[in-house]
Amino acid sequence: MTHPYSATADSSEAGTPLDDGSSSEPGAEGGTTAVFGPGSQFSEFFDDPRWALAMVRATVLEAAHPQIGAALVDNSTFVAHPWRRLRNTFLSMQRMFGADDRVRQREAARLNRLHARLNGTDARHRPYDAMNPDVRAWVVATLFESAVTMCRLSGQPLAQHAMERLYAEFQAFLAAMGDEPGHLPPSLHEFWSYYDKVVEEELENTEAMRIILYKLFDHLPAPPLLNGLPTVWAAGRAVAGPVIGAITVASLPEPFRRQAGLPELPGAQTLMQGAYLAVGLARLLPPGLIQAGTIADLLALSPDSDDPRARTITALRDKINRAGALIRLITPLPPEPEPAGDDGVRRSAEEFFAEVLDQTGNGYLDWPDLAAMARELSSRLDLDEPEETRLYDAFAGWWRELQSALDTDGDGRVSAQEYAAAAPSLAGPALIRVAEVLFDATDKDGNQTIDADEYRALFRTAFHRDTAEAETAYTRSAFVKDFLTFMSGRRRSTPYDPLLAQA
Numbered sequence: 001m002t003h004p005y006s007a008t009a010d011s012s013e014a015g016t017p018l019d020d021g022s023s024s025e026p027g028a029e030g031g032t033t034a035v036f037g038p039g040s041q042f043s044e045f046f047d048d049p050r051w052a053l054a055m056v057r058a059t060v061l062e063a064a065h066p067q068i069g070a071a072l073v074d075n076s077t078f079v080a081h082p083w084r085r086l087r088n089t090f091l092s093m094q095r096m097f098g099a100d101d102r103v104r105q106r107e108a109a110r111l112n113r114l115h116a117r118l119n120g121t122d123a124r125h126r127p128y129d130a131m132n133p134d135v136r137a138w139v140v141a142t143l144f145e146s147a148v149t150m151c152r153l154s155g156q157p158l159a160q161h162a163m164e165r166l167y168a169e170f171q172a173f174l175a176a177m178g179d180e181p182g183h184l185p186p187s188l189h190e191f192w193s194y195y196d197k198v199v200e201e202e203l204e205n206t207e208a209m210r211i212i213l214y215k216l217f218d219h220l221p222a223p224p225l226l227n228g229l230p231t232v233w234a235a236g237r238a239v240a241g242p243v244i245g246a247i248t249v250a251s252l253p254e255p256f257r258r259q260a261g262l263p264e265l266p267g268a269q270t271l272m273q274g275a276y277l278a279v280g281l282a283r284l285l286p287p288g289l290i291q292a293g294t295i296a297d298l299l300a301l302s303p304d305s306d307d308p309r310a311r312t313i314t315a316l317r318d319k320i321n322r323a324g325a326l327i328r329l330i331t332p333l334p335p336e337p338e339p340a341g342d343d344g345v346r347r348s349a350e351e352f353f354a355e356v357l358d359q360t361g362n363g364y365l366d367w368p369d370l371a372a373m374a375r376e377l378s379s380r381l382d383l384d385e386p387e388e389t390r391l392y393d394a395f396a397g398w399w400r401e402l403q404s405a406l407d408t409d410g411d412g413r414v415s416a417q418e419y420a421a422a423a424p425s426l427a428g429p430a431l432i433r434v435a436e437v438l439f440d441a442t443d444k445d446g447n448q449t450i451d452a453d454e455y456r457a458l459f460r461t462a463f464h465r466d467t468a469e470a471e472t473a474y475t476r477s478a479f480v481k482d483f484l485t486f487m488s489g490r491r492r493s494t495p496y497d498p499l500l501a502q503a
Contacts, residue, residue, distance in 0.1 A: 003145075003192045003195055003196050003253070004149075004152060005148065005152075005163070005192055034099070035168065035169050035172045036096075036097050036098065036099060036101075036104065036169070036172070037097070037098055037099025037100075038099060040097070040165075040169055041162060041165040041166040041169055042097050042147075042166060042169050042170075043097065045147055046093070046094075046097065048150075048280075048283060049279045049280070049282040049283065050150045050151075050154055050276060050279050050280050050283075051147070051150065052279070053150060053247065053248075053251075053275065053276060053279060054146040054147055054149065054150035055146070056212075056244065056248050057146045057149070057150075057248055057251050057252065058142040058143050058145075058146035059142075059212060060209055060212050060213060060248055060252065061142040061145075061146070061199075061203070061252070062138065062139050062142050063206055063208035063209040063211075063212055064203040064204060064205070064206055064209045064256070064260070065135065065138055065198075065202060065203060065204075065206075066122060066126060066128070066202070066204050066206060067122075067126075067128040067129070067132060067135045068128075068135060068138070068139065068208070069122075069204070069206030069207065069208035069209060070120070070121075070122035070123075070126070070128040070206075070208075071118050071119075071120075071128050071130050072208040073122075073206075073207050073208045073211075073362070074118075074120055074122075074360075074368055075118050075360065075368045075371070075372070076208075076360065076372075077359050077360055077361070077372045077376075078212075078216070079211060079215070079216060079360065079361035079362075080221075080358065080359060080360060080361030080503070081359065081361075081372075081502070081503050082216065082220060082221070082503060083221075083223040083224065083502070083503050084376065084502060084503065088376075088379055091379075092107060092111065095107035096108065096111075096173060096176065097169075097173070104176055105176070106384070108176050108177050108178065109384075110384075110388075111177065112131070112177065112178060113385070113388065114130075114375060115130035115131050115136075116130070116131055117130075117371065117392070118130035119131075123207075133179045133180065133183045134183055136174065136177065136179055136183070137174060137179070137183035137184045138198060138202075140170050140171075140173060140174050140184065141170075141184065141191070141194070141195055141198070143170065144166060144167055144170040144191075145195055147166060148163055148166070149251065150276060153251060153272065153273055153276040154273075154276040154277050154279075154280040155273075155276075155277060155280075156280070163188055164188050167188045167191060170184075171184055199253050199255065199256050200255060200256075200259075203256055203259075203260070204260070205259075205260035205261060205262075209260075213245050213248060213249060213262070214245060217237070217240065217241035217242075217244050217245055218237070218241040218242070218245075220237055220241065221503035222503065223503065224498065224502055224503070243271070243275075246264075246265050246268045246271060246272070247268070247271060247272045247275050249262050249263075249264055249268065250264055250265075250268035250269050250271065250272035251272050346491055346492075347491075347492060349416075349419060349420035350416055350420060353365065353416045353419050353420070354416070355501040356487075356500050356501045357369060357419065358416075359372035359373060359500075360372060363415075363416065364413040364414065364415055364416075365402070365406075365413060365414040365415075365419060366399075366412065366413040366414065367396070367399050370395040370396070370398060370399045370402075371392065371395065373395060373500060374391050374392045374394075374395040376499075376500070377391060377438060377441070377458075377499075378391055378392075378441075380457065380458055380460075380499075381441050381442060381457060381458060382457075383441055387440075387441050390437050390440075390441070391434075391437050391438065391441055393437075394430070394433050394434045394436075394437040394438075395434055397430040397433060397434075398430040398431050398433070398434050400430070401428050401429070401430035401431070402414060402430075405422060405428070406418050406419055406422050408421075427484050427487070427488035431484060431487060431488065432480065432484065434483075434487075435479065435480040435483040435484060435487075436476070436480060438479075438483065439476050439479045439480065442454050442455075442457065442458045442479075443476075444457075448475070448476055449473035449474060449475055449476075450473065450474035450479060451473055451474075455474060458499070459495040459496075459498070459499060460498070461494070461495060461498070482496070483496070
């Protein structure tokens, strides 16, 4: 197999420089161009709308690696909570590729702690380890190659020097993570042979890859922005899901498509190239109108939030509701459950299990689900050591308590049926410990109350919206009581549902 750029040894064969900064010159004072932050090659792509298609493609190629695929299936929340995962990914990339080196070092340390917790064996009893440097190099390789490919597919191939700059930046990213050099080839020319070799010899038709291509987009839950509009969302998803899947498959390396047995629909290549060209036109919009981080924030924004943009979203939802009524008249769709009601409304044990406890979406409750909760809470509170480890340890203690109380068949995990049969026994000492550790982590100033700023850091909503107006602070006892009511009483909660149940 030969990648389209494998034989490209000089700039005359690599296309022409782009108008968007890919032909950046050295700094004004003769210094080198930036590796991170404004002025870097990657910064030109971060808000590029084509990057959305390229990210899906890169994720599929990552998931096709057996070690990464196994780690995703066992530990990731990308199926049950894709929008949360998207927002966290964008935030992490902003930190890693930003100009502030201290922020980058702190984020790299956080990612390394996260990856160190992801290891195990796949369905064929092969070990996987997210700290494996060769596996981490492949993740970076897919991001780089997909960025290059998105430019080629949209008719604006990168010039040789732009590709070399971009490759150097991704190498610097891997170095910032603390990995020793040598896991990615030292030069761009050698990279293409490495890339082709991994595609031919190591990638597989993994379960994680199939989920992304054939399940994720067909069953993608609505983002918080469109919660409560099931008809409109289902109608759009029914069209967009298969199209995104077809575009992604058509953009994958042809030998891998053949090896993995991925069917390519007639006309998919034309559709794929048209999609990249069409999305690329959005780059002509005024600067700042399309920003990846802003879009991710909007998708995660609940209409119940105190964010000023929420008022606009509420008005938009009213209009979409009217459109939804028209769609129901024209094209009836199967009914979908309406969203949660006001505080205090109970949900069934089955609903709570699926919406809150089963974070990975595999139909069972086990340690990766509780680890995902700890990971999300640690990310929201931006915890460092040792607070992060204390929170993980508290959740690990809760998992041991749950496993002992609920795993009646001894298979090492808890089914929805096992949970429903013994749900009232959830509020044990270990869950109380989780609530107390979470309170301490949120109470940054250690004054034994959670003030408005601390409350917002955890819940991303206003304090007085969710608590009695007479209250000026959230006490430890009130916090623990509310947390236990949510986690064991299965009552819907305005602040806690978005925290752990939001997609």
